[in-house]
Amino acid sequence: MADLTTLSLIAPAKLNLFLHINGRLPNGYHELETLFVFLDYGDRLHFKRTDDGAITLKTQIDGLPDEENLIYKAAYALKLATNTAFGAEISFDKHLPSGGGVGGGSSDAATTLLALNALWQLALPLEKLAEIGVALGADVPVFINGQAAIAQGIGEKLAPVNLPETWYLVVHPNVHISTGVIFNNANLPRNTPKLSGDWQSSKHRNDCEELVKKHYPEVEKTLNWLLKYGPSRMTGTGACCFVSFETQHAALEALKSLPETWQGFVARSTNISPAHSELRTKLN
Numbered sequence: 555m556a557d558l559t560t561l562s563l564i565a566p567a568k569l570n571l572f573l574h575i576n577g578r579l580p581n582g583y584h585e586l587e588t589l590f591v592f593l594d595y596g597d598r599l600h601f602k603r604t605d606d607g608a609i610t611l612k613t614q615i616d617g618l619p620d621e622e623n624l625i626y627k628a629a630y631a632l633k634l635a636t637n638t639a640f641g642a643e644i645s646f647d648k649h650l651p652s653g654g655g656v657g658g659g660s661s662d663a664a665t666t667l668l669a670l671n672a673l674w675q676l677a678l679p680l681e682k683l684a685e686i687g688v689a690l691g692a693d694v695p696v697f698i699n700g701q702a703a704i705a706q707g708i709g710e711k712l713a714p715v716n717l718p719e720t721w722y723l724v725v726h727p728n729v730h731i732s733t734g735v736i737f738n739n740a741n742l743p744r745n746t747p748k749l750s751g752d753w754q755s756s757k758h759r760n761d762c763e764e765l766v767k768k769h770y771p772e773v774e775k776t777l778n779w780l781l782k783y784g785p786s787r788m789t790g791t792g793a794c795c796f797v798s799f800e801t802q803h804a805a806l807e808a809l810k811s812l813p814e815t816w817q818g819f820v821a822r823s824t825n826i827s828p829a830h831s832e833l834r835t836k837l838n
C-alpha cells in the first residue's frame with residue numbers, strides 16, 4: 555500500500571430518499587428510518603501529514619471558529635483516540651450548502667477520518683471510525699461505511715441497499731435550516747410506524763417536509779416548481795429539494811430554467827460513496 559503524505563478527497567453529498575420519524579429517545583434524539591444514497595458531487599478536502607502533531611485548518615468558514623469546524627473536530631477526535639504523533643494541515647473547497655440537508659458537515663467529518671486514518675497509518679477498521687464519527691453527528695457513520703443504506707436508530711444502524719443509479723437535480727432555495735430547530739419543534743410528527751417487510755413496497759415520505767414547508771415558504775415553492783419534472787422531495791431537515799431524471803441531459807435542461815434566486819446542481823447517485831472509490835484508487 556502506498557505511503558502517502560498528501561491526499562485530496564471528495565466529501566460527497568447525500569440525499570435522504572425518504573425520512574420517517576418513529577419516535578423520540580429519552581436523550582431527545584429521534585428514532586428514524588431513512589434511505590441514504592450518495593451523490594458524485596461534494597466538497598473537496600486536501601490533507602498534508604505533518605510531524606509536529608498540530609492540526610491546522612488552512613481554510614475558514616465565515617462565522618465558524620476552527621475548533622467548531624467538523625473537519626477540525628474529526629481530526630482532533632481521531633488524534634485523541636489513537637495518540638498519534640502525526641499532525642495535519644487541511645484546506646478545503648466548500649461546495650455543499652451549509653444547513654442544506656445534504657450532509658455537508660458530516661461528510662467533511664467522515665472524509666477527514668478516512669483520509670487521516672490512511673495518512674497517519676492507523677489502519678483502524680471502519681467500525682471504529684464510525685464509532686468516533688457518530689459522536690460528531692448522526693449522519694457521519696453512513697459516510698464512513700460508504701454504502702447506500704437504510705438507516706435506523708438515530709441514523710447509525712445501517713443495512714446496505716443497492717439502488718438503481720440515476721440523475722438528480724438538487725435545488726437549494728437559499729434558506730439555512732437548522733437540523734436541531736426542526737427536530738425540537740413540538741409539531742414535528744414522530745409516530746410513523748416502522749417499516750415492516752419489504753421497504754420497497756411501502757409508502758414513503760419525508761416526515762419533516764410539512765413542518766418545514768410551513769415555516770419556510772421558499773421550500774414549498776421549490777417543491778412545487780420541481781413537480782413539473784416528477785415527484786419532488788426534501789432531503790433531511792431541508793432546505794434542499796430534489797427530483798430524479800433518467801438522463802443527465804434532461805436534468806441539466808431543467809437546471810437551466812431554475813429561478814435566479816435559487817441555486818442548484820445536477821449529480822449522479824451512487825451506491826458506493828465517491829470518497830471510498832477515490833480512496834481505493836489513490837491507495838493502490
Ligand SMILES: C[C@](O)(CO)[C@H](O)COP(=O)(O)OP(=O)(O)OC[C@H]1O[C@@H](n2ccc(N)nc2=O)[C@H](O)[C@@H]1O
Nearest residue numbers: 582583584660691692693694708709733734737790791
Ligand atoms: C436529518 C438527518 O440529516 C437525516 O439524515 C440527520 O438525522 C441529522 O444528522 P446530523 O446533522 O449529523 O445530526 P446531529 O449533528 O447529530 O444532530 C443535530 C441535532 O438534530 C437532532 N437529531 C439528530 C439526529 C436524530 N436522529 N435525532 C435528532 O433529534 C438533535 O436535536 C441534534 O442536536
Ligand SMILES: Nc1ncnc2c1ncn2[C@@H]1O[C@H](COP(=O)(O)OP(=O)(O)OP(=O)(O)O)[C@@H](O)[C@H]1O
Nearest residue numbers: 623624652653654655656657658659660662733790
Ligand atoms: N465543515 C463544515 N461544513 C459545514 N458546516 C459545518 C462544518 N463544520 C461545522 N459545521 C456546522 O454544521 C452546521 C450544519 O451544517 P451541514 O452542512 O452539515 O448541514 P446539513 O446539510 O443540514 O446537514 P444534515 O443533512 O446532516 O442535517 C452548519 O450550520 C455549521 O454551523
